[in-house]
Amino acid sequence: MKLRVLVVDDEPLARERLSHLVEELPDVELAGVASGGEEALLLAGRLKPEVILLDIRMPGMDGLEAAHHLARMPEPPAVI
Numbered sequence: 063m064k065l066r067v068l069v070v071d072d073e074p075l076a077r078e079r080l081s082h083l084v085e086e087l088p089d090v091e092l093a094g095v096a097s098g099g100e101e102a103l104l105l106a107g108r109l110k111p112e113v114i115l116l117d118i119r120m121p122g123m124d125g126l127e128a129a130h131h132l133a134r135m136p137e138p139p140a141v142i
């Protein structure tokens with residue numbers, strides 16, 4: 063079973079770099095990519111990742127607010 067990871071960052075180059083690094087790891091699957099907090103919440107509910115790599119500073123819903131909402135999920139992912 064592979065560890066499912068969601069990458070969240072508002073900067074396209076950062077998303078691309080993190081996604082590439084995740085894809086290179088053995089036993090890890092890139093579950094998805096989001097560009098903001100709201101999208102992260104939607105994808106987390108649908109994709110059920112075990113880990114979310116979450117940027118803190120983003121426009122709109124920032125990473126801290128998104129992490130607060132994620133923690134309320136029935137089976138919350140680990141947030142890094």
